[in-house]
Amino acid sequence: MQHFLINSSVCLFSLWLVYKLLLENTSWHQFKRFYLLTSLVVSVMVPFLVVRTVILPVQTAIPAMEFTASEIPTEVVEPIAAAQESFTVDWSLIVLGLYLLGVAIMAARLTRNLYNLRIKKTDELSIYNDHKLVLRKDVEVPHSFYNRIYISAKEYRSGKIPEVVMEHEMAHLEQRHSIDILLMEFLIVVMWFNPLLYLIRFSIKLNHEFLADHAVLAKGYQTSTYQETLLAFTARSQYQTITNTFNFPIIKKRFTIMKSHTSNASMLMRSIVVILVLALLVVGCGKEITVKSQDSNEIIRESNLTSQDTLNEEKISLVLIDPVAENKSTTLKNKKYRYSIKDDDIIFYDENENVFDIADINYRPILGSYNFEWPDAERTTVANMNLLQQIVYKMNNEVRTNKTFLIDDQPYNYEEMMRQLENIDEASLNMGIGKREKCIISVDTKKAGFSKNYSNTLKNVDDYFNIYLAELERIEQTHN
Numbered sequence: 001m002q003h004f005l006i007n008s009s010v011c012l013f014s015l016w017l018v019y020k021l022l023l024e025n026t027s028w029h030q031f032k033r034f035y036l037l038t039s040l041v042v043s044v045m046v047p048f049l050v051v052r053t054v055i056l057p058v059q060t061a062i063p064a065m066e067f068t069a070s071e072i073p074t075e076v077v078e079p080i081a082a083a084q085e086s087f088t089v090d091w092s093l094i095v096l097g098l099y100l101l102g103v104a105i106m107a108a109r110l111t112r113n114l115y116n117l118r119i120k121k122t123d124e125l126s127i128y129n130d131h132k133l134v135l136r137k138d139v140e141v142p143h144s145f146y147n148r149i150y151i152s153a154k155e156y157r158s159g160k161i162p163e164v165v166m167e168h169e170m171a172h173l174e175q176r177h178s179i180d181i182l183l184m185e186f187l188i189v190v191m192w193f194n195p196l197l198y199l200i201r202f203s204i205k206l207n208h209e210f211l212a213d214h215a216v217l218a219k220g221y222q223t224s225t226y227q228e229t230l231l232a233f234t235a236r237s238q239y240q241t242i243t244n245t246f247n248f249p250i251i252k253k254r255f256t257i258m259k260s261h262t263s264n265a266s267m268l269m270r271s272i273v274v275i276l277v278l279a280l281l282v283v284g285c286g287k288e289i290t291v292k293s294q295d296s297n298e299i300i301r302e303s304n305l306t307s308q309d310t311l312n313e314e315k316i317s318l319v320l321i322d323p324v325a326e327n328k329s330t331t332l333k334n335k336k337y338r339y340s341i342k343d344d345d346i347i348f349y350d351e352n353e354n355v356f357d358i359a360d361i362n363y364r365p366i367l368g369s370y371n372f373e374w375p376d377a378e379r380t381t382v383a384n385m386n387l388l389q390q391i392v393y394k395m396n397n398e399v400r401t402n403k404t405f406l407i408d409d410q411p412y413n414y415e416e417m418m419r420q421l422e423n424i425d426e427a428s429l430n431m432g433i434g435k436r437e438k439c440i441i442s443v444d445t446k447k448a449g450f451s452k453n454y455s456n457t458l459k460n461v462d463d464y465f466n467i468y469l470a471e472l473e474r475i476e477q478t479h480n
Contacts, residue, residue, distance in 0.1 A: 004047045007285035012043035012196045018277050019203060022270045025253075026262040029211045035274070036204050037180065040187070042278065049286040099193070106189040117145050124153055131170055141233060144169040146178045162229050164221050171215035177208040206250060210257050217258060227255055332363055339365070388443065389421045395441055406442040 016039065023032050119125070124135035128149065135153035142151045142165050149169045155161050172178075184201040191197055217223060230251060329338045337356060338349045346365040350356040358365060385393060395403065396414050405417040412420060427445045 003287075007047040008043045009194065009196060011046050011281045011285050012039060012200070014277060014281055015039040015042065016196060016199055016203065018274055022273060024203065024207075025257065025260065026267065026270070027214075027257065027260050028262055028267055029207055029214055031267070032207050033180070033204070033211065036200060036207065037183070040183075040200065042281075046282055046285050047287060049282055102192045103189060106192045110185050110189055117148075117150075126156075128166060129170060131173055142166075142169055144172045144178075147173060149173065164216055164226050164229050165233070167216045167219060167221070168212045171212040172208065175208075175211055175215070177211070180204050180208070206253075209254055213254055213258055223258055227258070230254070332358060333361055386421065388424065388427065389418055392417055392421065392441060404440045406440065408443070408445055 015035075019032070019035060019039070023035060026032070119134065120136070122137065126133040126135060132148045133156070134148050134150045135156055136150055137153055139150050139152045142149065142161065144150065149166070151161055181201075181204070184197065184204060188197050188201065213226075216226060328340065329336055331337075336351065337358065338353075340347050340349075348356045348358050348365070392405065392414070403414075405412045405414060407417065407420055407424075421443070424443065424445055427443045
């Protein structure tokens with residue numbers, strides 16, 4: 001929505017500015033009417049036109065890493081109740097409320113104006129050249145709407161309404177100017193906050209007067225006589241936004257336009273400029289889409305596999321190994337493996353005591369260091385968090401690139417993620433690396449891994465996070 005509002009406003013303002021600079025003072029009034037109405041349509045359509053396609057590789061080219069903590073000594077702690085959430089203001093509801101209030105006010109205004117144009121019991125009806133006349137007592141300035149002309153009953157009976165005034169109002173009815181005005185009024189009700197619509201409405205109504213003036217003079221009336229009549233009505237102040245009034249403002253400009261004539265060559269040059277501006281708006285304000293290319297993904301994956309230390313195409317599970325554990329064995333994929341540690345190298349043996357590389361089953365051993373200390377300022381903050389929350393907290397504070405938080409593939413921002421984790425009793429956690437997001441942390445509640453009662457030992461978070469950061473750095477170096 002934000003993309004649409006901004007780009008649509010840019011288009012509408014640009015087209016209106018071109019109209020003011022190049023077209024308003026010309027004598028091609030029918031073209032100007034078409035231009036102004038088309039500008040509204042163009043400004044709505046352009047933001048949806050796809051003018052640029054960006055091809056991106058599939059983001060799963062680099063696999064995520066799953067943390068398995070079965071070998072970490074644990075201590076069971078009781079979950080700590082989450083503190084009550086502080087009161088927050090939902091600004092989206094406030095903005096929505098203000099918008100609806102504005103719509104209600106503008107709709108009431110339009111309804112009132114339409115209601116005032118109804119046929120009243122005190123009105124008299126008459127016919128003038130096949131057009132309906134509404135003779136009303138409180139009309140100061142003749143005006144027209146839809147198929148009716150509203151004039152003062154007293155002045156009409158006394159013959160004080162000049163014939164050119166009636167011809168002017170008839171021109172408005174015959175050219176159906178009320179349709180343009182109603183369209184603008186309905187748009188303003190919906191988009192009342194956009195000041196450009198009020199500028200467009202004024203320009204449309206002014207051009208209606210140019211059209212009516214031209215129609216009157218085309219019937220052979222003297223320009224000077226018509227202008228004198230127009231001046232005689234300028235002192236009257238009655239003006240309604242949804243009607244065409246004889247004394248519409250900017251009399252001087254109307255007088256100037258009456259005498260102007262724009263050549264075909266001049267309009268051709270102006271039209272070329274309009275086309276160029278329209279082309280620029282389509283390119284500048286059009287929609288950009290991104291396409292994930294499987295071919296691009298294969299290229300990246302192939303490049304990864306040329307590195308000796310590249311992860312397997314499947315997901316790699318990281319196993320933290322305790323160097324001081326008495327029982328040096330672990331269970332991976334329902335099979336038990338014994339291990340020994342020699343100079344920080346971990347050697348695994350299968351059930352037949354043969355050396356076994358656990359990378360063949362997509363595991364990587366990590367020797368625990370247990371040397372991390374949380375700063376005093378953060379010790380109290382993390383003390384009330386479960387292990388999942390601690391990892392998300394650490395990522396948000398220490399990783400300075402784009403981050404994506406997911407729970408069952410549903411995206412959340414950081415605050416929402418932390419609140420959701422309070423209510424998750426058991427889940428698995430993946431930390432991955434993507435092309436755009438860079439850092440991805442995903443919680444899957446359908447798989448067991450961590451629980452609220454699992455150890456809050458901070459060294460687990462540190463070990464896991466250091467492994468992740470090292471892997472991120474290694475992959476970035478590989479691509480560079």
